Amino acid sequence: MPKQIWLLIIGTVINITGASFIWPLNTIYMHNELGKSLAFAGVILMINQGFAIIGNLIGGVLFDKMGGYRTILTGTSIAMTSSFSLVLFHDIYQYAVFLIIIGLGSGITRPAMFALASSVWPEGRAKAFNALYVAQNLGVAIGASIGGYVASISFSYIFIANAILFLFFFLLAVNTFKPLGEKQDAYSYSSVLDHHKKIENKANFRALVILSVGFFISWMAYVQWQTTIASFTQDIGIPLSSYSTLWTINGLLIVLGQPMIRIITRAIPSSKKQIYIGTSIFLLSFISLLFADTFPAFVMAMVILTLGEMLVWPAVPTLADKLAPKGRAGFYQGIINSVSTSGRMIGPIIGGFVVDQWNIQSLFYAFILLMFIPFFSTYYYDKGLSHKKDESARSV
Numbered sequence: 001m002p003k004q005i006w007l008l009i010i011g012t013v014i015n016i017t018g019a020s021f022i023w024p025l026n027t028i029y030m031h032n033e034l035g036k037s038l039a040f041a042g043v044i045l046m047i048n049q050g051f052a053i054i055g056n057l058i059g060g061v062l063f064d065k066m067g068g069y070r071t072i073l074t075g076t077s078i079a080m081t082s083s084f085s086l087v088l089f090h091d092i093y094q095y096a097v098f099l100i101i102i103g104l105g106s107g108i109t110r111p112a113m114f115a116l117a118s119s120v121w122p123e124g125r126a127k128a129f130n131a132l133y134v135a136q137n138l139g140v141a142i143g144a145s146i147g148g149y150v151a152s153i154s155f156s157y158i159f160i161a162n163a164i165l166f167l168f169f170f171l172l173a174v175n176t177f178k179p180l181g182e183k184q185d186a187y188s189y190s191s192v193l194d195h196h197k198k199i200e201n202k203a204n205f206r207a208l209v210i211l212s213v214g215f216f217i218s219w220m221a222y223v224q225w226q227t228t229i230a231s232f233t234q235d236i237g238i239p240l241s242s243y244s245t246l247w248t249i250n251g252l253l254i255v256l257g258q259p260m261i262r263i264i265t266r267a268i269p270s271s272k273k274q275i276y277i278g279t280s281i282f283l284l285s286f287i288s289l290l291f292a293d294t295f296p297a298f299v300m301a302m303v304i305l306t307l308g309e310m311l312v313w314p315a316v317p318t319l320a321d322k323l324a325p326k327g328r329a330g331f332y333q334g335i336i337n338s339v340s341t342s343g344r345m346i347g348p349i350i351g352g353f354v355v356d357q358w359n360i361q362s363l364f365y366a367f368i369l370l371m372f373i374p375f376f377s378t379y380y381y382d383k384g385l386s387h388k389k390d391e392s393a394r395s396v
Contacts, residue, residue, distance in 0.1 A: 004120040005128050007176050008113060011169055012135035013142070015076075018083075018165025019106065020143025020247070021158050025151055026099070027227045027348070028243075032234055033155065034092050042227065042352030044096045048103040049345025053338040055107020060115070060334015062108065068116035068330075069177050075108030076173060080166040087159045107341060111333040116177075118321050118329055125321050130314040134255055141251025148244020201325045203385050208323050208332060211381035212339040214275070214374025215316050218282060219343025220350070221367045222309065225302070228351040229289070232360050238295050246302045253306045261310050271315040275378045278311030283371045289364050319381075 030041040055075065062071040082101040089098070117128040150157045225246075233243045268274060285305040292298050317336055324332035354363045 001124070001127065001131065002121050004179075005117060005124075005131060007172075008117050008128075009131055009135040011172050011177070012113060012132050013139045014165055014172060015109070015169040016136045016139025017143040018139075018162045018169065020140045020251075021147040021150070021161045021165070025147060025155075025158065025230075025240075025244075027230050028151075028234060028240065029155055030092065030095070031231050034095075036092060037356065038228065038231055038352035039349065039356050040352075042349035044099065045227065045348040046345045047096070048100050049341050049348075050103075051100050052103035052107035052341040053345065055104045055109075056111050056334045056338035056341055058334075059108035060111045060330045060332070060337070063112045063115045063330030063334070064328065068112045068119065069173075071112040071330075072109050072116070072173050072177060073170070075105045075110075075112065076166065076170045077105070078102075078108065079105030080163070080170050081105075083159070083163040083166045087156070087163050090155070090159060107337070111330060111337045114317055114321075114337070115330040115333045118333075126314075126318045129317050129321070130261075133314045134258060137251040137254035139251070141248050141255065145244065145248035145251075148241040151244075152240055201328075204323045204325060207381045207385055208320055208335060210377050211316065211319060211323075212336065212377075214279070214377035215312075215336065216339050216343045217370050217373045218279065218312060219340045220347040221282060221286065221371060222305070223344045223347035224351045224363065224367070225305065227348040228355050228360060228363060229298075232355075233298065236293060238298070242295050246298060249299060249302055250306050253303060254310055257307075257310060264311070271319050272378055272382075274311045274315045276375060278308045278315070279371060279374045279378070281305075281308030282312070283368060284308075286364050286368050286371065290361060 026045060027038070027041045030036045030044060031038055059071055059075055062074065079102045082098045082105065086095065086098040086102075089095075114129060114132060117132055118125045121128050146161075147158060150161065230243060234240065264277075265274065268277070281304060285301050285308060288297070288301045288304055292301050317333060320332050320336040321329060351363055354366065
């Protein structure tokens with residue numbers, strides 16, 4: 001793996017570790033600490049993710065127009081400034097405003113990281129995307145394993161840790177990402193298409209939209225673990241530190257399970273089939289939640305969920321990159337990241353509404369039904385393409 005990819009991996013670990021101090025605890029902080037309803041917390045998280053969507057689209061366009069280095073610095077500067085402000089001001093309204101701005105900044109950064117990885121190692125893009133995915137989850141494992149214990153002492157320490165790690169990521173980007181950006185910038189300035197013109201390669205873009213439908217549903221389901229399920233574990237007496245441990249298990253399993261995933265992806269090189277299998281496992285995890293009322297039962301459900309995401313999450317950006325015409329890699333990654341962010345935006349408010357009006361079991365049944373949609377979108381997304389690329393090149 002090239003040195004440039006390792007720099008992106010290190011940066012991703014630092015960035016996500018900082019974010020993981022706070023993101024699994026957002027609903028708990030607003031609902032259990034500040035006394036707001038789940039629906040209210042869902043609205044705030046929806047707005048946060050809405051601004052992240054805007055950031056994803058801006059980040060994708062900026063990447064194609066001015067390069068990855070400056071795009072990453074722009075997004076990180078916005079998020080870092082807001083995270084330091086959050087250290088000083090974190091009552092409910094201040095918390096909401098700064099959380100929303102952090103969403104915008106982080107949203108700008110994310111597609112640029114993926115598109116930059118593809119531009120510096122185009123022949124190994126699938127491996128690069130999987131490496132960034134693993135790095136994200138290593139950050140989740142580190143941040144979540146510490147975050148719950150720190151929050152049990154004081155949420156103020158959570159905000160401080162988040163801000164410091166954003167600063168570390170910014171300094172790393174300033175000092176090491178510029179050579180990566182220079183290599184990619186030379187290509188971008190000479191070949192990027194005008195994003196304000198009519199979308200070309202309509203078949204490819206249509207395929208991306210169809211693929212995105214199932215990705216959106218999967219993220220709507222997944223985000224319940226960070227919102228409604230998080231609060232539910234508190235309501236049935238599972239300690240905050242134990243809930244945080246669930247995300248530690250998630251991150252460690254993703255990192256330590258890579259040898260197993262490599263065996264699976266070599267045996268099943270088709271990314272479409274990997275999504276089918278991963279979605280089936282997602283479905284099984286929600287069925288298991290119907291019977292979960294103890295911490296070991298939630299651990300089992302989390303393990304099942306993690307196995308599913310290890311197959312689905314890296315496969316979709318890889319397919320999106322394969323669909324992207326020359327000079328549009330950033331734009332396509334911005335679209336696919338905005339779709340995942342949309343799922344994280346809509347999921348909390350729908351989940352909070354369903355639980356507030358009915359109960360958590362109703363929510364589980366609803367997502368068991370909805371999880372059949374990704375099967376159809378994955379099957380149909382490339383039917384309109386006249387020249388299908390070899391699926392074996394799409395292994396994750």
